[in-house]
Amino acid sequence: VVIYHPSDERYKKYENKLARIPIWDLEVPILAHPSADPDFGKSGIMMICSFGDITDIRVFRELNLKPKYIINPDGTLNDLAGKKYSGLTIDEARKIITDDLKEIGKIRSEKIVSHRFPTSERSHAKLEFIGMPELYLKQENFVKKLKKYADKMEFLPEKSRQIWLDWLEKISMDWPITRRRYYGTEVPLWYCNECNETIVPKGVSYYQPWKDPAPIDNCPNCSGTSFKGETRIFDTWMDSSISAYYILKYPHNQSVDEDFTNDLLDRDFICDIRPQGKDIVRTWLHYSMLRGYLHFNQPMFNKAWISGHVVSETGEKMSKSKGNSIDPMKIIEKYGGDAL
Ligand SMILES: [Zn+2]
CATH class of the missing domain: 3.90.740.10 (Valyl/Leucyl/Isoleucyl-tRNA synthetase, editing domain)
Structure with a gap:
């Protein structure tokens, strides 16, 4: 349009x-x-x-429009982009399309302009959006509840409460939890090759579906006997967001079927404090609280202790890729470890 x-x-x-x-x-x-x-x-x-x-x-x-997918996962254009441009990279095609527009007299003038473009933080490579089916965890429906948690929770310092509230205000989609990378926690799912039924293993174990056989012999839907394992991994915050469960040794300190709100866990369940940096309020804190709500209908922490960053002399975040950090060993040699 x-x-x-x-x-x-x-x-x-x-x-x-x-x-x-x-x-x-x-x-x-x-x-x-x-x-x-x-x-x-x-x-x-x-x-x-x-x-x-x-x-x-x-x-x-x-507007509920049907998107067209003209870029392949390898970054080249496909036939939907037109026969002439199919197989070209974006940069190659852009040049030829400009020439073609000139040829038919549709270019009025040419000048260099600057515009915003998404790039990779580390490699600075230009990024394109490619639509792919992914698994999402619902969160949009629960923003109201999480805002209540944010209001009740104690924040140290108090002003950091607003970081989470601002994030909650901006949520406009559910949480995409699958990633197409190699290293990470495997998504424990298999799919029936006959009817595509999703197979979820029962019980607590670590599964590697890309190489492990499915945990059942027959598909519950069509009795099919062949399955394909999931090859994607979880977003790293799927693991990090249950670090409170790990602290509480859930679920290994009790049988999995037992109600989690038994006496022992009632006493120990809510962790007292989450200490963390301000840059990951929207991920670690937010997703921890979301998971706590979804699993146990309660906040995971009473307090959040949010630390800021030591920044460079120009106020920028220090990072390896920018090379603006200070070698701590030199400071320690000169001033001593306590001073640093
Ligand atoms: Zn099936």
């Missing part, structure tokens, strides 16, 4: 008309939408495509 801001008088006459995209010869609707910034570029007109940036993805979801 092509959008303009509802207050932008210049385009009212185009509302609900169609615009034709050169080269692909597609017709797309023109709509008024508050996501368009009247000062964007010169025109204030925004082209919304399936995965251009976060705004595009948001508008697509909101």
Whole structure:
């Protein structure tokens, strides 16, 4: 779709008309939408495509449009991008498309502009969005409850409460918990090769479904006998968010079927304090409290002790990739360990 801001008088006459995209010869609707910034570029007109940036993805979801997946997982374009561009990388295609637009006289002027683009924090490689099916843990429905926890919990210092409250305010999707990487905690699921039924193992054990056989012989749905194991791993915060259970030795200090709110655990259950850095309030603290709510319907901690960062002389976070950190050994030699 092509959008303009509802207050932008210049385009009212185009509302609900169609615009034709050169080269692909597609017709797309023109709509008024508050996501368009009247000062964007010169025109204030925004082209919304399936995965251009976060705004595009948001508008697509909101308008319930069907996204087109034109980029393969290896970063090349597929046939949906057009036969001529299929197989090219984004940068290669961008150059050829510019030439093609010139050839048909659709480029009015050329100049260098700077714009925001998502990049990898470490490699600085340019990133593209590629839609993939993933497992999500529900959280949107529970924001209200978690806000109550945030209000009741003691924060040290008090002002750090707002970090979590701000995060809760911004939650607009559930938590994607699967990752397509090699190292991490395996997701303990198998799928029936006949009917695709999901097989969840019973009991507590560590499973490696990519190499372990399924924990059952027959599919409960179709009696099928062949299964494929999950190859994805969990988001690291799936592990970290149950560190309180680990402290309490849950569930190994009791039978798994026993109600967790027995006497012993009633006494010990809520951990007194979570000490952690402010940068992971939205992950470690937030997900720990979410998991506690989902599993036991109670907060995991009474207090959160949130520490700040030692920053560089310019106020930036110190990091290895930026090379702006100080070698502690030199400071210790000069001033001693206590002073540091
Ligand atoms: Zn089956």
